[in-house]
Amino acid sequence: MSFKPDPKLDLVLERLIDVPVELVWKAWTTPELLKQWFCPKPWYVSHCEIDLRPGGRCYTVMNGPNGESFPNTGCYLEIVPNQKLVFTDALLADYRPAGQGFMTAIVTMKKEGKGTRYTAIALHNDEAGRKKHEEMGFYEGWGKALDQLVELVKKLR
Amino acid sequence: MSFKPDPKLDLVLERLIDVPVELVWKAWTTPELLKQWFCPKPWYVSHCEIDLRPGGRCYTVMNGPNGESFPNTGCYLEIVPNQKLVFTDALLADYRPAGQGFMTAIVTMKKEGKGTRYTAIALHNDEAGRKKHEEMGFYEGWGKALDQLVELVKKLR
Numbered sequence: 001m002s003f004k005p006d007p008k009l010d011l012v013l014e015r016l017i018d019v020p021v022e023l024v025w026k027a028w029t030t031p032e033l034l035k036q037w038f039c040p041k042p043w044y045v046s047h048c049e050i051d052l053r054p055g056g057r058c059y060t061v062m063n064g065p066n067g068e069s070f071p072n073t074g075c076y077l078e079i080v081p082n083q084k085l086v087f088t089d090a091l092l093a094d095y096r097p098a099g100q101g102f103m104t105a106i107v108t109m110k111k112e113g114k115g116t117r118y119t120a121i122a123l124h125n126d127e128a129g130r131k132k133h134e135e136m137g138f139y140e141g142w143g144k145a146l147d148q149l150v151e152l153v154k155k156l157r
Numbered sequence: 158m159s160f161k162p163d164p165k166l167d168l169v170l171e172r173l174i175d176v177p178v179e180l181v182w183k184a185w186t187t188p189e190l191l192k193q194w195f196c197p198k199p200w201y202v203s204h205c206e207i208d209l210r211p212g213g214r215c216y217t218v219m220n221g222p223n224g225e226s227f228p229n230t231g232c233y234l235e236i237v238p239n240q241k242l243v244f245t246d247a248l249l250a251d252y253r254p255a256g257q258g259f260m261t262a263i264v265t266m267k268k269e270g271k272g273t274r275y276t277a278i279a280l281h282n283d284e285a286g287r288k289k290h291e292e293m294g295f296y297e298g299w300g301k302a303l304d305q306l307v308e309l310v311k312k313l314r
Contacts, residue, residue, distance in 0.1 A: 003212075003251050045274060054159075054211075054235060055243075077234065086212075090247040090254040092282075093235055094160050097247040099257030099282035104252040125256035126250075140256055 003121065009130050011122045011138045015146065018115040020035055023153035024081045028107065034060070037152045040144035047071075051080055053123035073098070086110045102129060118146065158262055167286050168279045168295045172303065173273040178288065182308035184237045185264065191217070194309045197301035204228075209236055215249035230255070241265045259286060275303065 006010050017024070027033045031048040038045050046069075047061040058074045061129050075091035077083055090101025104123040109116045120142055124130045162169050174181070180254025184190045188205040193232050196219050203226075204218040211233060219227045232248035235241060260281040266273045277299055281287045 009253070033306045053166055071233075086252060088248065088252055088254060089260055091245065091261070094244060094280065095245055095261040095263075096166070096280045097245060097261055099252030100257060102205075104248070104254055106252075123251065123253045125254045129256075152309075 005123075007122050008127050009124050011133055012119065013121075013142045013146070014117070014119045015140065016112060016115055017118050017145075017146065017150050019150055019153045020114070021082045021109045021111050021116045021155075024083075024109045024118060024149065025151050025157060026115050026156070027149045028085055032157065033152065037148035038062075038145055040141050040148070051093070052076060054072075054079060054096050055093070058087050073153060077104070101125065103133065120146075162278050164254045164279075167279065168281075168287060168290055170225050170274065170278075170296065170299045170303065171274070171276045173269060173272055173298075174275050174303065174307050176307055176314075177271070178220060178239045178266045178268050180313060181273050181306065183244075183313070184240055184306045190313075192307065194305035195219075195302055197298055197305070208250070209233060211236060212251050215244055229252045234261070236260050239266065245295050258282065259283045277303075 004119065011156045027037060029052055030051060031050050035048045038060065042065040044063050045060050046063050049057065049059040051057045054076060056076045058076060062072065064086050072089065073092055073095060074087045074089040075095060076087045078086035085107045088101060088104035090098055091106065092098050106121045108119045116143040121137060122133060124133060184194060186207060186209055188207050190304050192202040194207045195217065199222040201220050202217050206214065206216040208214045213233045214233045215233060217229050219229065229246065232242045232250060232252060232314040233242035233244045241263045243261065245258060245261035246254055246262065248309055249255050263278045265276045279290055279295060281290060
């Protein structure tokens with residue numbers, strides 16, 4: 001069953017990108033690659049751990065140019081290679097409740113011509129959560145990160 | 158990878174029961190059956206919905222003898238028929254964050270002789286969560302519910 005976003009609660013970034021699905025998948029699931037594209041510059045990821053199984057932990061530390069440091073822990077929920085990756089910060093490793101939860105992300109990729117139809121959906125608990133994420137710069141941030149992903153994987157071909 | 162409970166954070170009910178795994182699975186995944194055993198009497202479940210897929214919603218309404226009514230919404234995470242069922246209240250349908258989360262449950266069943274080695278683990282975010290659940294009567298409550306499950310499915314054979 002494919003998920004239909006709720007415009008009141010969810011944010012969606014959809015774009016046709018000119019790199020193949022296999023490289024998009026690789027960029028999302030390889031720590032050394034993810035570190036290079038996941039944060040819009042000048043922010044950067046200093047640390048990344050990916051335990052790629054349902055219930056596995058995802059862990060990144062995002063850093064800002066003025067010494068900011070934000071660790072993020074989440075949990076992978078669904079892993080369909082080259083198609084779909086779902087994770088949430090509402091859970092920790094082995095599905096342990098995080099006590100709170102800001103968002104679940106559903107990232108899908110589908111071959112289209114020589115490129116990829118890329119969709120990233122952020123699901124929030126309520127309208128305030130969606131609004132906060134939008135104000136934090138969801139579209140610009142996830143868009144810039146995707147630009148960086150495309151630029152990076154083009155060098156891998 | 159099988160999960161190792163953390164004694165500081167998790168509660169575990171393990172028991173050998175004299176009914177086959179297939180019936181235990183059926184009792185956990187059939188709304189009309191779950192309603193009959195899930196709450197220790199005189200509490201009862203008035204409503205139960207089971208969308209049995211990863212990301213599917215589980216919904217029950219528990220009622221007390223003095224008119225208490227507690228709706229519970231959760232999300233299925235892993236479904237391995239006759240072996241393992243994982244769900245959490247940290248997520249709603251389609252993995253949407255619930256905004257909070259009290260526990261994740263990992264229920265496993267394994268054929269042993271003519272019966273079933275039954276294990277239910279409740280994972281909490283912190284020690285306070287585990288303690289609260291223990292004080293709410295985890296062992297007695299889940300134990301009585303399991304007695305009711307066994308009694309019920311014996312009638313189905």
